[in-house]
Amino acid sequence: MSERNQTEQDSGNGGASRRNFIGAVAAAGGLAAIAPGIHLVQVSQARPAGEGASKAVRWGMLIDTTKCASGCNDCVKACATENGINETVKDARQGSQWIRKIDIKEVKTGTTHSLPMMCQHCANPPCVDVCPTGASMKRADGIVLVDRHICIGCRYCMLACPYKARSFVHQALTEQNPEVPRGQGCVESCTFCVHRIDKGQQPACVETCTQAGHNAMLFGDLNDPNSEIARRVAQVTTTQVRADLKLDLGVRYQGI
Amino acid sequence: MKIEQYTPAEERLFYVLLALGGLVSAIGLAAAYYMEHFGHAVTGMTNQVFWGLPHVFGIFLIVAASGVLNVASIGSVFGKKVYKPRAPLSGLLAIIMLAAGLAIIMLDLGRADRVLIAATHVNLTSVFGWNMILYPVFFGLVGLYLWTLMDRRMNAYYKAAGFSAFIWRLVMTTGTGSIFGFVVARQAYQSAILAPMFIIMSFAWGLAVFLLVQRSMYSWNNMVLHPAVRQRLKNLLGTFIAAVLYFVIVYHLTNLYYAKQVAFEHFILVSGGIYPVLFWGGYVLLGTLLPLFLLYHPAIWKKSGAVSVAAALTIVGGLCQLYVFIIGGQAFPLEMFPGMEVTSSFFDGAIGTYVPSLPEILLSVGGLGIGFTLTVVGVRVLRFLPQDDLAMLTDAGYLHD
Ligand code: SF4
Numbered sequence: 001m002s003e004r005n006q007t008e009q010d011s012g013n014g015g016a017s018r019r020n021f022i023g024a025v026a027a028a029g030g031l032a033a034i035a036p037g038i039h040l041v042q043v044s045q046a047r048p049a050g051e052g053a054s055k056a057v058r059w060g061m062l063i064d065t066t067k068c069a070s071g072c073n074d075c076v077k078a079c080a081t082e083n084g085i086n087e088t089v090k091d092a093r094q095g096s097q098w099i100r101k102i103d104i105k106e107v108k109t110g111t112t113h114s115l116p117m118m119c120q121h122c123a124n125p126p127c128v129d130v131c132p133t134g135a136s137m138k139r140a141d142g143i144v145l146v147d148r149h150i151c152i153g154c155r156y157c158m159l160a161c162p163y164k165a166r167s168f169v170h171q172a173l174t175e176q177n178p179e180v181p182r183g184q185g186c187v188e189s190c191t192f193c194v195h196r197i198d199k200g201q202q203p204a205c206v207e208t209c210t211q212a213g214h215n216a217m218l219f220g221d222l223n224d225p226n227s228e229i230a231r232r233v234a235q236v237t238t239t240q241v242r243a244d245l246k247l248d249l250g251v252r253y254q255g256i
Numbered sequence: 257m258k259i260e261q262y263t264p265a266e267e268r269l270f271y272v273l274l275a276l277g278g279l280v281s282a283i284g285l286a287a288a289y290y291m292e293h294f295g296h297a298v299t300g301m302t303n304q305v306f307w308g309l310p311h312v313f314g315i316f317l318i319v320a321a322s323g324v325l326n327v328a329s330i331g332s333v334f335g336k337k338v339y340k341p342r343a344p345l346s347g348l349l350a351i352i353m354l355a356a357g358l359a360i361i362m363l364d365l366g367r368a369d370r371v372l373i374a375a376t377h378v379n380l381t382s383v384f385g386w387n388m389i390l391y392p393v394f395f396g397l398v399g400l401y402l403w404t405l406m407d408r409r410m411n412a413y414y415k416a417a418g419f420s421a422f423i424w425r426l427v428m429t430t431g432t433g434s435i436f437g438f439v440v441a442r443q444a445y446q447s448a449i450l451a452p453m454f455i456i457m458s459f460a461w462g463l464a465v466f467l468l469v470q471r472s473m474y475s476w477n478n479m480v481l482h483p484a485v486r487q488r489l490k491n492l493l494g495t496f497i498a499a500v501l502y503f504v505i506v507y508h509l510t511n512l513y514y515a516k517q518v519a520f521e522h523f524i525l526v527s528g529g530i531y532p533v534l535f536w537g538g539y540v541l542l543g544t545l546l547p548l549f550l551l552y553h554p555a556i557w558k559k560s561g562a563v564s565v566a567a568a569l570t571i572v573g574g575l576c577q578l579y580v581f582i583i584g585g586q587a588f589p590l591e592m593f594p595g596m597e598v599t600s601s602f603f604d605g606a607i608g609t610y611v612p613s614l615p616e617i618l619l620s621v622g623g624l625g626i627g628f629t630l631t632v633v634g635v636r637v638l639r640f641l642p643q644d645d646l647a648m649l650t651d652a653g654y655l656h657d
Pocket residue numbers: 118119120121122125126127128144160161162163164165166189
């Protein structure tokens with residue numbers, strides 16, 4: 001398995017204005033992100049430029065499905081804006097979805113849950129194992145990425161991923177976020193907003209969910225016993241989807 | 257082998273066939289370029305069914321390529337005299353079919369322009385990565401084997417070369433089968449018998465292709481196969497077809513009774529629309545029972561064309577089988593939440609639909625065209641027509657009738 005200390009991003013200068021734009025759209029939210037500060041605390045310091053991702057960190061996410069409402073799509077919209085997933089596709093089945101809302105209903109009891117599903121950032125990622133070129137890779141801090149300059153678009157990783165987390169870009173793209181390279185003919189998936197994390201920010205979905213007051217998503221370092229996510233994972237019962245596959249997921253769910 | 261001049265009619269036929277194959281190949285390449293240019297948006301593939309018709313044809317050719325070499329192996333590794341004159345053709349077809357199959361898969365990549373990256377950045381934990389090594393070595397070994405067969409000075413090494421090629425192709429087909437076998441998350445593919453099943457399928461499909469090519473070459477040369485040789489070959493094909501059927505039954509039974517993949521099996525065998533139709537109608541009826549009937553009916557198999565029809569049907573059945581396996585296996589939704597009903601904007605929990613688009617069909621057929629063209633050129637240049645030495649076979653006790 002290839003663990004590499006590199007990010008896939010191209011440096012660009014359009015990101016700042018985009019973030020300003022997001023901040024403006026999320027009006028009050030822009031302030032709230034700094035004011036309560038509580039969720040920023042668990043994100044450890046920004047990674048200094050040029051320094052590799054740290055093995056000591058294991059980025060993870062905890063999703064409280066009891067706080068996630070069916071029909072709420074705030075996280076999905078935030079992801080699309082942040083990562084420039086804005087293309088119009090003729091066939092919805094060919095469009096990229098880095099994060100999606102899944103509604104589930106227990107057949108026996110009729111109980112329903114709604115939850116966001118995205119790349120689970122497996123510690124033992126099948127996508128990385130099968131990728132012929134090594135384009136699928138896991139960073140030392142547990143984030144699974146596709147190096148879009150090496151991906152040949154064979155789609156084997158899509159076959160291997162148990163969570164349908166990966167999308168294949170079926171058409172030419174325009175108007176991309178320079179910090180988030182995407183491209184026709186390559187496979188892509190949730191990056192945990194690695195470009196934001198490396199600057200000490202939260203993933204876009206988590207930030208938006210928190211700002212909107214849902215508080216269904218929590219992001220942080222699973223390896224740091226003092227982080228809120230590590231404490232919560234230690235206290236409450238959490239679930240890994242398809243735990244039987246023993247992939248040791250970075251994304252945990254509570255309430256299902 | 258004695259070299260004869262081609263008659264003008266043969267010359268004409270050669271160029272007609274060459275033009276035909278070239279045209280089909282060119283259309284296939286144009287289709288691939290079109291897909292590459294506009295992206296896979298112009299295909300029927302989606303984020304759920306992302307391996308489509310080109311994979312069915314490509315994998316068929318790659319698997320059959322290994323099997324077609326079986327004919328040579330039986331001659332050189334197991335010393336059976338009927339097969340030896342067939343070894344050169346068998347080796348040539350193996351190389352050509354592997355090349356054609358790989359061409360289809362490569363041209364269907366999202367970034368076919370990066371095919372060199374596939375060769376230079378090999379991830380050795382990936383079964384695909386191993387295959388990047390298995391295929392070139394196969395080309396090399398079979399090439400070497402052909403050389404030992406054709407060059408008198410090299411004749412001494414032909415057994416050794418034949419044996420290495422034989423072992424290597426078993427490894428290679430295991431590698432191809434494992435592409436699926438290592439996918440733990442999908443119900444269709446998590447079976448340990450996939451690797452041996454692929455080997456047996458390769459025997460049947462490869463021999464079927466061989467018999468068809470041999471038959472065409474014989475009729476162009478106004479020759480007929482000696483009935484005893486024909487009988488041996490048709491019995492071998494029948495045995496392979498039956499063996500594949502056995503593995504298919506075991507595969508579905510283990511899925512049903514041990515792996516408890518009942519919903520998946522129900523989908524593939526009963527309720528899945530096109531997939532049960534292709535399975536029962538295409539694979540079982542047309543691709544298995546009918547050829548077995550043609551090959552073993554005491555009067556029918558002797559009729560001209562019966563063995564060829566059986567071989568052609570075996571190929572059709574194989575393609576249907578792969579279609580069900582590859583596309584049906586993706587169409588059935590991933591089970592993330594057992595015991596739950598699942599819905600989403602990404603079609604979770606829903607059966608995927610797939611209809612191949614014209615460019616995909618043209619690319620797939622174009623791959624066959626590439627194989628056909630190379631075969632036409634190869635057999636003409638190399639003159640690999642299998643010629644039975646009847647006196648020798650009689651002495652060896654092969655021809656008692
Ligand atoms: S969820 Fe899928 S894409 Fe993400 S790391 Fe695991 S296997 Fe790879």
